[in-house]
Amino acid sequence: MSRLGPEKAIHVAVVGLGGVGKELMKQLIELPYPINIAAISNSRKMLLFTDGTTSFNSSQWATALDAADAPDTNLDVLRDALGALAKRNTNKAVLVDNTSSEVVANAYPKFLDAGIHVVTPNKKAFSGDLSLYKRLIGGSGGSGGTGLPRGVFYNESTVGAGLPIISTLKDLVDTGDKACLFFGQVKKIEGVFSGTLSYIFNEYSKGEEGGPSFSSIVEIAKANGYTEPHPGDDLNGADVARKLTILSRMLPGLLERLPNGHVDVQPTSLVPEALRDANAQEFMQRLPEFDYDIAHKRDEAARRGSVLRYVGVIEVSEGQGKVEAKLEEYPKTHAFATSLQGSDNIIMFHTERYGGRPLLIQGAGAGNAVTAMGVMSDLLKLF
Ligand SMILES: NC(=O)C1=CN([C@@H]2O[C@H](COP(=O)(O)OP(=O)(O)OC[C@H]3O[C@@H](n4cnc5c(N)ncnc54)[C@H](OP(=O)(O)O)[C@@H]3O)[C@@H](O)[C@H]2O)C=CC1
Ligand SMILES: N[C@@H](CC=O)C(=O)O
Ligand code: NA
Numbered sequence: 001m002s003r004l005g006p007e008k009a010i011h012v013a014v015v016g017l018g019g020v021g022k023e024l025m026k027q028l029i030e031l032p033y034p035i036n037i038a039a040i041s042n043s044r045k046m047l048l049f050t051d052g053t054t055s056f057n058s059s060q061w062a063t064a065l066d067a068a069d070a071p072d073t074n075l076d077v078l079r080d081a082l083g084a085l086a087k088r089n090t091n092k093a094v095l096v097d098n099t100s101s102e103v104v105a106n107a108y109p110k111f112l113d114a115g116i117h118v119v120t121p122n123k124k125a126f127s128g129d130l131s132l133y134k135r136l137i138g139g140s141g142g143s144g145g146t147g148l149p150r151g152v153f154y155n156e157s158t159v160g161a162g163l164p165i166i167s168t169l170k171d172l173v174d175t176g177d178k179a180c181l182f183f184g185q186v187k188k189i190e191g192v193f194s195g196t197l198s199y200i201f202n203e204y205s206k207g208e209e210g211g212p213s214f215s216s217i218v219e220i221a222k223a224n225g226y227t228e229p230h231p232g233d234d235l236n237g238a239d240v241a242r243k244l245t246i247l248s249r250m251l252p253g254l255l256e257r258l259p260n261g262h263v264d265v266q267p268t269s270l271v272p273e274a275l276r277d278a279n280a281q282e283f284m285q286r287l288p289e290f291d292y293d294i295a296h297k298r299d300e301a302a303r304r305g306s307v308l309r310y311v312g313v314i315e316v317s318e319g320q321g322k323v324e325a326k327l328e329e330y331p332k333t334h335a336f337a338t339s340l341q342g343s344d345n346i347i348m349f350h351t352e353r354y355g356g357r358p359l360l361i362q363g364a365g366a367g368n369a370v371t372a373m374g375v376m377s378d379l380l381k382l383f
Pocket of ligand 3 (some may be wrong): 156157158159160161162163164165166374
């Protein structure tokens with residue numbers, strides 16, 4: 001770690017101080033890296049410390065932000081302050097976005113163009129509007145008025161939380177035989193991509209007929225910090241669809257092989273029709289009304305010697321691509337039934353070089369500690 005001398009300190013603005021953001025603050029404060037906290041913000045307030053002298057202990061920052069006179073969150077002000085700081089002392093400045101906000105995601109190009117790096121577990125920018133994504137990966141090459149070279153982004157925690165999924169796929173693609181393969185060397189990626197849905201079905205399949213109800217397990221997944229801010233975003237398959245879109249866009253040549261040239265996942269939804277537009281609070285309150293429907297599915301699967309698992313698949317065959325997110329039955333002897341625990345993700349990369357036995361990554365795929373760890377590991381890539 002000698003390369004991390006004080007002269008290499010980086011300035012970090014932490015936007016989003018919920019489950020993941022709080023845990024990241026803890027890791028930033030406790031770990032021995034030369035990282036200055038240049039700003040903190042939630043949806044309402046923002047504190048700037050761009051003189052670079054800030055030092056917090058773990059409770060002070062929350063108290064400071066709660067103070068009534070803290071100014072409103074303003075991303076333009078934040079970008080200008082970080083840009084000026086990076087320019088003034090030639091150290092790197094980073095926006096860490098721990099929100100699930102599209103507003104913050106839409107602002108990334110302006111931060112990158114101003115020479116500010118972006119690190120985030122927020123999936124929105126990489127799975128939403130294709131033109132935004134192209135602006136992120138292509139960039140304007142401009143310096144956004146600061147004269148600094150364009151910033152770079154890291155998003156490891158957007159898929160599999162802290163598990164090395166994005167970096168592994170990048171390595172597989174970058175080392176593929178580009179001359180003869182349209183797809184890097186990756187043929188198929190499949191697995192369980194949702195920590196929430198993994199936890200729910202791992203627990204639920206233990207308790208056939210008489211075990212805990214579906215809604216009570218969802219409640220625990222939320223309390224454990226696995227769910228999205230609105231748990232309906234997990235149960236309707238949107239979160240898995242976003243992760244599949246992020247990975248699909250990293251695969252050269254896949255988009256051209258999909259109908260209409262873009263990723264359009266139609267995930268199986270587990271959200272009852274009546275709760276489709278419910279806010280998070282109403283959603284959780286009313287979910288127990290629908291426990292019977294999913295219990296019936298679970299018990300039917302059990303009668304066939306199977307369990308339910310929510311899986312995602314990205315595949316190319318004969319020049320055609322497909323991307324799917326769906327609820328499937330697996331025999332109780334299948335790896336998806338026997339080897340998963342808690343919020344585990346399991347992701348298999350089928351590639352030419354890995355032949356008949358896929359490269360497999362498994363472990364906790366949701367939770368504040370492992371997600372913040374992925375964010376922290378991205379920050380360390382900037383040193
Ligand atoms: N939890 C997990 O296991 C994983 C989470 N992620 C991703 O991490 C991100 C954060 O998740 P989590 O911590 O659980 O979410 P929370 O809902 O707990 O926290 C979100 C935070 O973002 C703030 N926020 C929302 N909108 C804005 C805005 N426009 N400007 C500034 N701040 C804003 C909220 O402020 P306020 O408090 O004022 O509402 C809150 O502090 C999400 O994108 C999620 O998908 C990724 C992988 C795993
Ligand atoms: N809600 C997500 C969190 C991580 O991306 C999940 O359950 O997987
Ligand atoms: Na990851």
